[in-house]
Amino acid sequence: MPAFEIGSKDVDVEEIMKAIRKRIDEKKQRLYTDQEIQEIAERRLDAVLDAHDFNSDLIADFRAQPERWNFAFEAETLYRSSRGFVGAVLRGLRGALRPVQKLFWNPNPMISALSRQSELNRYYVHLLHNLALELTRLNLEVQDLKNRNLQLQGRVELLARREKTLESMVVFRGEDESGAAPEGR
Amino acid sequence: MRLAFVVQRYGASIAGGAEYHCRLVAERLARRARVEVITTCASDYLTWANCEPEGLSELNGVAVRRFAVERPRDAVRFAELTARLFGEPARTEPGRVDVERARRAAPADAERWLEEQGPFAPGLVRHLAASRRDHDAFVFFSYRYYPTCRGLPAVAERALLVPTAEDDGAYHLPLYPPLFRAPRAIVFNSVEEREMLRRAVGPSLAGGDVVGVGSEVPARMDAEGFRRRHGIDGPFLLYVGRVDLNKGCPQLFELFLRYRRETGSRLRLVLLGQSVLPIPNDAGLVPLGFKPDQEKWDALSASLAFVMPSRFESLSIATLEAWWAERPVLVNAKCDVLRGQCKRSNAGLYYASYEEFREALALLESNADLRERMGRKGRAYYEANYAGNVIETKYLALLEPLRAASARLTA
Numbered sequence: 001m002p003a004f005e006i007g008s009k010d011v012d013v014e015e016i017m018k019a020i021r022k023r024i025d026e027k028k029q030r031l032y033t034d035q036e037i038q039e040i041a042e043r044r045l046d047a048v049l050d051a052h053d054f055n056s057d058l059i060a061d062f063r064a065q066p067e068r069w070n071f072a073f074e075a076e077t078l079y080r081s082s083r084g085f086v087g088a089v090l091r092g093l094r095g096a097l098r099p100v101q102k103l104f105w106n107p108n109p110m111i112s113a114l115s116r117q118s119e120l121n122r123y124y125v126h127l128l129h130n131l132a133l134e135l136t137r138l139n140l141e142v143q144d145l146k147n148r149n150l151q152l153q154g155r156v157e158l159l160a161r162r163e164k165t166l167e168s169m170v171v172f173r174g175e176d177e178s179g180a181a182p183e184g185r
Numbered sequence: 186m187r188l189a190f191v192v193q194r195y196g197a198s199i200a201g202g203a204e205y206h207c208r209l210v211a212e213r214l215a216r217r218a219r220v221e222v223i224t225t226c227a228s229d230y231l232t233w234a235n236c237e238p239e240g241l242s243e244l245n246g247v248a249v250r251r252f253a254v255e256r257p258r259d260a261v262r263f264a265e266l267t268a269r270l271f272g273e274p275a276r277t278e279p280g281r282v283d284v285e286r287a288r289r290a291a292p293a294d295a296e297r298w299l300e301e302q303g304p305f306a307p308g309l310v311r312h313l314a315a316s317r318r319d320h321d322a323f324v325f326f327s328y329r330y331y332p333t334c335r336g337l338p339a340v341a342e343r344a345l346l347v348p349t350a351e352d353d354g355a356y357h358l359p360l361y362p363p364l365f366r367a368p369r370a371i372v373f374n375s376v377e378e379r380e381m382l383r384r385a386v387g388p389s390l391a392g393g394d395v396v397g398v399g400s401e402v403p404a405r406m407d408a409e410g411f412r413r414r415h416g417i418d419g420p421f422l423l424y425v426g427r428v429d430l431n432k433g434c435p436q437l438f439e440l441f442l443r444y445r446r447e448t449g450s451r452l453r454l455v456l457l458g459q460s461v462l463p464i465p466n467d468a469g470l471v472p473l474g475f476k477p478d479q480e481k482w483d484a485l486s487a488s489l490a491f492v493m494p495s496r497f498e499s500l501s502i503a504t505l506e507a508w509w510a511e512r513p514v515l516v517n518a519k520c521d522v523l524r525g526q527c528k529r530s531n532a533g534l535y536y537a538s539y540e541e542f543r544e545a546l547a548l549l550e551s552n553a554d555l556r557e558r559m560g561r562k563g564r565a566y567y568e569a570n571y572a573g574n575v576i577e578t579k580y581l582a583l584l585e586p587l588r589a590a591s592a593r594l595t596a
Contacts, residue, residue, distance in 0.1 A: 011531045011558045020544040
């Protein structure tokens with residue numbers, strides 16, 4: 001999250017208070033901005049995953065280099081070659097022998113399944129990414145609710161104490177009132 | 186010049202704002218005039234029990250004449266009268282005043298309330314009337330109590346009133362507006378206090394000046410010594426004053442402990458002052474009780490910032506002292522005076538909600554440069570407005586016409 005900056009060298013309390021209120025308003029509109037949640041989500045992964053077992057930059061990697069975790073699959077992928085000119089010749093031969101190959105097996109179901117799997121992989125990564133964000137958001141909201149709960153608990157305790165004081169004032173009326181004085185000033 | 190200071194309580198260990206204010210001014214002016222303090226034998230503002238002997242004594246070079254309180258406060262009866270005059274919520278919550286109800290209060294009820302509030306010392310009032318020619322001027326502190334309300338009219342032509350009026354609504358009672366019209370001049374603590382009284386009393390409010398008060402500042406402050414004596418390490422926020430419901434302390438505890446829980450901050454809250462309410466048992470709170478002046482200055486120099494949660498302040502000497510010690514302050518925005526002082530000095534932040542408290546405190550805690558700059562602003566503000574010589578000059582300017590009038594009468 002960006003730090004709270006006081007720009008001017010001279011202090012202007014009213015300006016500082018305006019900045020504070022603006023920041024509070026922003027937070028009230030949404031507990032955290034999308035960017036802040038994303039930052040926290042990435043930091044959380046870093047904190048909970050063991051770097052030796054798992055790449056802590058998981059989401060950044062997924063987003064930056066999809067070829068490292070998924071394959072691009074099309075109908076022609078099975079017949080391609082990466083060997084430059086020789087590869088181009090090989091690709092031509094494979095194309096020419098394709099009808100003969102089909103006498104031995106049918107590659108179409110496999111091509112179709114792998115194409116679908118590639119799409120599913122992309123979908124799962126997208127889902128995983130969004131789940132991580134939602135989980136982070138929910139964690140923050142739960143934390144906020146816990147804090148509010150503690151605050152309400154404090155208020156209830158304060159009210160209970162006040163009630164006790166008022167009761168004792170009634171009970172001890174006419175006796176020693178030194179501890180129950182609801183003084184003016 | 187012969188001056189009499191009239192105040193409800195007086196003593197070195199009395200931490201009440203108006204009483205401390207009175208002592209500071211009396212001791213300062215004692216260098217320039219013959220000063221006598223006229224007060225009661227009480228030291229506890231809840232009971233007004235007579236604790237000091239009657240008669241003349243001396244404190245820090247100032248003569249003190251004490252009169253017995255003839256009847257202690259009946260707390261239950263006082264609460265009932267408060268509820269009748271100001272509405273039921275005022276019984277337990279200071280400042281929850283039904284203004285219209287207070288304005289319409291029957292004079293007899295208001296009289297009974299004033300006597301019950303105390304300190305009921307008719308002997309003191311009789312003495313004022315009898316000794317009116319023995320003093321060139323009478324300086325009354327705190328408008329709301331019996332000695333001022335009944336004593337000032339007896340010497341009105343020689344009276345200076347320091348109302349120390351807080352925005353708690355009590356001044357709406359019909360017995361007070363005549364009091365604010367009676368003295369020769371009023372010494373206001375702040376522009377906000379003057380405006381508040383002008384709204385309540387109207388244009389017939391007695392004239393005067395905004396003065397305030399400056400403290401006796403120390404020759405040196407020992408932050409390390411304070412930490413060592415009390416075993417406090419790490420940064421802390423400081424509160425100085427009575428730990429009391431009227432001062433907003435329960436709310437401060439709630440806000441501060443929530444701040445610690447939510448932010449994980451290790452900041453602690455050190456409390457200097459007598460406590461009249463239970464303090465939560467939490468590692469974040471460090472209650473040290475009432476301490477001598479030097480201890481307070483040492484605590485200020487060791488602190489990260491000063492906090493004043495009270496809604497009802499006519500000045501807050503403790504806040505001014507924090508500024509002298511170059512500490513930024515965090516105050517309750519619902520107190521017009523404190524908020525106004527922060528804006529004028531640029532040396533303090535204010536909060537009206539938990540969110541503002543959290544953001545303002547987090548800012549002060551994390552930004553040492555800002556703290557330093559605000560601290561310097563606070564010191565400059567203090568020196569310009571509340572330094573001893575500034576206060577003395579203003580008081581003497583207000584007292585001079587009274588002295589001249591007294592001299593003419595004597596001649």
